[in-house]
Amino acid sequence: MRVVGGIHLVDETFANVYLIERGEKLFLIDAGLPGEYEKVLKYIEKLGYVPEDVETIIVTHAHYDHVGSLKDLKDATGAKVAAHKDEIPYLTGEKKFRREIEPVEVEIELNDGKEIEGLRVIHSPGHTPGSICLLDLETKALFVGDLVMEENGKLKEIPHHYSLDPMKNREAIKKLLDVDFVHLLPGHGRPILDEGKEKVRELVERF
Ligand SMILES: [Zn+2]
Numbered sequence: 225m226r227v228v229g230g231i232h233l234v235d236e237t238f239a240n241v242y243l244i245e246r247g248e249k250l251f252l253i254d255a256g257l258p259g260e261y262e263k264v265l266k267y268i269e270k271l272g273y274v275p276e277d278v279e280t281i282i283v284t285h286a287h288y289d290h291v292g293s294l295k296d297l298k299d300a301t302g303a304k305v306a307a308h309k310d311e312i313p314y315l316t317g318e319k320k321f322r323r324e325i326e327p328v329e330v331e332i333e334l335n336d337g338k339e340i341e342g343l344r345v346i347h348s349p350g351h352t353p354g355s356i357c358l359l360d361l362e363t364k365a366l367f368v369g370d371l372v373m374e375e376n377g378k379l380k381e382i383p384h385h386y387s388l389d390p391m392k393n394r395e396a397i398k399k400l401l402d403v404d405f406v407h408l409l410p411g412h413g414r415p416i417l418d419e420g421k422e423k424v425r426e427l428v429e430r431f
Contacts, residue, residue: 311354350393374413
């Protein structure tokens with residue numbers, strides 16, 4: 225499904241996988257559950273691309289439902305993997321969250337404020353140490369990973385037991401009020417077009 229500009233949401237994955245068309249190249253944000261790489265590859269073909277057109281896979285955080293297919297997608301596309309430096313140990317297998325993933329090499333280390341392919345990295349720790357949001361400077365769409373989730377048109381926090389430090393996560397949500405974005409693209413739930421900032425403000429007022 226096309227979301228906005230060159231941003232697509234791959235159909236029917238458990239955690240959202242976003243595909244960005246940038247000129248001739250493609251970028252992925254997150255990779256879905258183990259086995260879901262097939263859905264991603266099918267979507268790429270449907271758009272008229274080949275897997276090798278994927279240049280980089282950017283990881284919002286290293287939870288199983290977001291990176292379960294990362295190794296398979298990296299192998300199928302030859303793409304580089306980019307992640308925040310505090311999340312890299314969880315991708316390479318040095319550290320582990322509750323559910324293990326297949327270790328993968330990370331070529332691009334991200335830090336707060338760094339830009340990658342027109343996306344600005346916003347370090348948003350709490351859910352995991354190296355969770356990031358990504359602001360697309362062209363469309364003002366903000367990819368938030370599991371910082372917040374959407375349900376029935378409203379934003380919610382991810383249930384606290386899934387986050388390493390829910391209060392730190394809350395602080396990171398509040399900081400979004402200072403970010404210049406319009407659309408909010410969560411890891412779980414539907415994208416919120418136009419009203420992203422208002423929805424974050426409503427959530428923060430409920431804290
Ligand atoms: Zn998560």
